[in-house]
Amino acid sequence: MNLVVNGKNTDISDSMTVTELLAKEDVKMPQMVSVELNGQILKRSEFETTRLKDDDKVEFLYYMGGGTCL
Numbered sequence: 001m002n003l004v005v006n007g008k009n010t011d012i013s014d015s016m017t018v019t020e021l022l023a024k025e026d027v028k029m030p031q032m033v034s035v036e037l038n039g040q041i042l043k044r045s046e047f048e049t050t051r052l053k054d055d056d057k058v059e060f061l062y063y064m065g066g067g068t069c070l
Contacts, residue, residue, distance in 0.1 A: 001054045018047040018058075027060065034061040 003010050005025065012021065018037070022030045035042045036059040042050060052058070 001052070003052060003055070004057045006059055012052065016052050018042060018050045018052065021052060021058065022047070022060075025060070032063060034063070035059070036061060 001012050001014055001016075003012055003021075005021070010025075012024065016024070018035055019030075022033065022035075027033055030047075031044075035047065037050065037052075038057050041061075
């Protein structure tokens, strides 16, 4: 199957879940990532049960703190 993951074409095995994709893409801290699937943000509780389909568009959204020190 072919997906678009963070703007890049990616081949995956059939019936892969979002959790499995996070592992395949070597996401170091999946608990710190939100996942958008075809324009919709998934609940973390849906990662294990959501199966990806051919031509899905997936974005990993990373949150990080920031600021400046003076």
